[in-house]
Amino acid sequence: MTKPTVHNLERHIRTVPDYPHPGISFKDITPLIEDGPAMHEATDALARAVEHLEYDRVLSAEARGFVFGTALAYKVKKGLVLARKPNKLPRETISASYELEYGTDTLEAHADSIPPGTRILVADDLLATGGTARAMCELVENAGGTVAGVAFLIELGYLDGREKLAGYEVVSIINYDDPSE
């Protein structure tokens, strides 16, 4: 068993076995989000991990992704672009799709949220297989923006999500190398 790499934040993360399917270990971050100091520490660690990157805005996907996306954006005083499920945004949108276990899903953002040339930091709470993050990168590039990097609170290293994000700088602050952790 390999320990998560940094911080003592993992004591606020609860592993729920066999959720949502048998054999899957779900990382429940709600205890971390509910703890003010832990949430601060995690956000500050995420901000430090990306401080060498140059970006104009943060992009996060609904719903849980909005939590660390907002916290990071607030911390670094940059704007947050919302990537939403289809038909949630009221004005003209751009979109990118990604594969699920069965079928596909789509993320949308307002077309004017990522002006051409905007440098975007993609942020999410968890890197698993990388499909959602990859779709967010495509969303940025479809809009004419550039991906400054992709940041995660947690990385499930054993799922090799970084392979799907090859070519992008990927950072995470808590890494699980073993599915039994």
Next chain:
Amino acid sequence: MTKPTVHNLERHIRTVPDYPHPGISFKDITPLIEDGPAMHEATDALARAVEHLEYDRVLSAEARGFVFGTALAYKVKKGLVLARKPNKLPRETISASYELEYGTDTLEAHADSIPPGTRILVADDLLATGGTARAMCELVENAGGTVAGVAFLIELGYLDGREKLAGYEVVSIINYDDPSE
């Protein structure tokens, strides 16, 4: 036409007519969220508006509600409890339902997120008819917690959402009194 009550934040809020239905003026806050300084100003104003209240945690509902819930929780260094749509949380939940135009919807939180006696500040981006906020208050009380207050970034005063929240202290920082605004 009555102007919003405080701040100059409303210039970052875009009114989208006839969305999602004819006759409805939708308040699109994505331009505000995308603007780092404006987002900071809005969060700080919300924090000031609730600084007389005593609360242990903030409660917000997915998905857009997570944005200001997180920003406020981060600002005041308190934890955030997530109220989610059904079957999104991995452990034992409590729930509360509310009426929609057609049918009902339900919000869930982890049962251990609101220990008995916990003082909760309910926070959302928008007070319209008050159904979602009312359900969040019921969620708190079902868990044995108390509602310290209910805070909104925007209040559509002409929809009388405060009536549904009678008995709770309600604060908002941007008020629209006229549906044509």
